[in-house]
Amino acid sequence: MLKGNLTCEDISKLILSYIDDKLSQDKRNRVALHLRNCPFCMEKYRVIKSLFDIIKQKNIRRAKKFQQYRLLSAYCDNEVSQNTKESIEASLALSCDLVHRILKINSLKKLLANNFEEKFADFELNLEKKVIERLKSEGVVNKIRKIFCKD
Amino acid sequence: MNYKVKNNTLDELIEMARKGDMEALEEIIRRQQKNVFATLYYLNAKPDEIMDLTQEVLFKVAKNIKKLKNPRTFKSWLNQIIINQFYDTLRKKQKSVKKVCLDAAQEDKKEFDIPDFASNPYQKALDKELERAIKCSIHKLPDPFKMAIIMRELQGLSYEEIARATNSNIGTVKSRIARARLKLQEYLKPYIS
Ligand SMILES: [Zn+2]
Numbered sequence: 153m154l155k156g157n158l159t160c161e162d163i164s165k166l167i168l169s170y171i172d173d174k175l176s177q178d179k180r181n182r183v184a185l186h187l188r189n190c191p192f193c194m195e196k197y198r199v200i201k202s203l204f205d206i207i208k209q210k211n212i213r214r215a216k217k218f219q220q221y222r223l224l225s226a227y228c229d230n231e232v233s234q235n236t237k238e239s240i241e242a243s244l245a246l247s248c249d250l251v252h253r254i255l256k257i258n259s260l261k262k263l264l265a266n267n268f269e270e271k272f273a274d275f276e277l278n279l280e281k282k283v284i285e286r287l288k289s290e291g292v293v294n295k296i297r298k299i300f301c302k303d
Numbered sequence: 304m305n306y307k308v309k310n311n312t313l314d315e316l317i318e319m320a321r322k323g324d325m326e327a328l329e330e331i332i333r334r335q336q337k338n339v340f341a342t343l344y345y346l347n348a349k350p351d352e353i354m355d356l357t358q359e360v361l362f363k364v365a366k367n368i369k370k371l372k373n374p375r376t377f378k379s380w381l382n383q384i385i386i387n388q389f390y391d392t393l394r395k396k397q398k399s400v401k402k403v404c405l406d407a408a409q410e411d412k413k414e415f416d417i418p419d420f421a422s423n424p425y426q427k428a429l430d431k432e433l434e435r436a437i438k439c440s441i442h443k444l445p446d447p448f449k450m451a452i453i454m455r456e457l458q459g460l461s462y463e464e465i466a467r468a469t470n471s472n473i474g475t476v477k478s479r480i481a482r483a484r485l486k487l488q489e490y491l492k493p494y495i496s
Binding site: 221222223225226233238256257259260263265267268270271272279280281286287 | 328333336456488
């Protein structure tokens with residue numbers, strides 16, 4: 153299909169990858185050649201390219217805003233303001249890196265929670281009676297002391 | 304077991320205990336003791352001291368509950384007592400905090416004996432290894448990070464409660480928790496998918 157000169161139809165399929173620089177050297181050259189010779193595709197390229205740049209800029213800006221790890225960490229604990237929460241969620245749609253980092257925080261949280269839970273699940277201390285007894289006996293001692301140390 | 308106080312919320316129990324209700328006080332201690340013990344365990348108290356420390360903390364809670372003005376601040380207050388008790392004991396013994404974990408064999412011998420009921424021996428060994436890795440990783444953290452992550456992940460305190468317990472602001476708490484997590488992610492990399 154892509155042997156010989158590229159058609160306008162081929163360009164439609166390749167144009168996004170071309171803009172995103174995802175094509176092999178050979179394909180890239182052939183797309184460029186077509187664009188130089190076809191004003192129709194060139195116009196299409198200009199429009200898509202400018203849209204693409206805007207989205208990319210926004211993506212970078214949004215992702216930058218949450219480079220601060222502490223905000224992501226607080227986000228995972230549901231301890232950020234509603235505004236921050238919404239912004240982070242909007243950015244998540246645009247940045248794989250952010251999603252990845254949040255997943256990592258959450259799997260750490262899960263690992264710790266499971267471990268804490270299991271370790272002490274069937275653990276019994278039964279200290280309450282001892283503590284109360286000690287409190288009561290200390291109260292008695294203090295009363296006696298008050299009586300005998302009056303003078 | 305006392306059934307009268309079993310269904311009360313912690314806030315209600317604190318209110319009752321402040322007015323001198325001994326049964327409510329006993330129930331508070333019953334509910335909190337495991338948390339106190341576990342916190343000290345991850346704070347790196349020596350295994351043979353954890354039980355004594357736990358009792359001291361619980362006794363201070365019982366003795367001073369009347370001084371607690373607002374039941375909502377109970378968790379922060381409890382953790383202040385834990386932190387103070389832990390460091391007082393350390394200071395008295397004039398020893399510095401042990402930052403690095405001992406090697407595995409030695410650590411294992413001194414391990415406080417907590418029964419576990421996992422039946423599969425292979426799974427049991429894996430759990431034990433993971434458990435040790437987690438404990439060591441937490442011990443390796445600098446003290447303020449350690450305390451923040453224990454209060455958050457083990458006890459489930461909010462950032463505000465942690466800030467109150469450690470006398471710091473929320474921003475500090477946020478970065479301590481975030482940095483503790485980064486470190487733990489690094490130490491526990493093999494276990495995190
Ligand atoms: Zn064309």
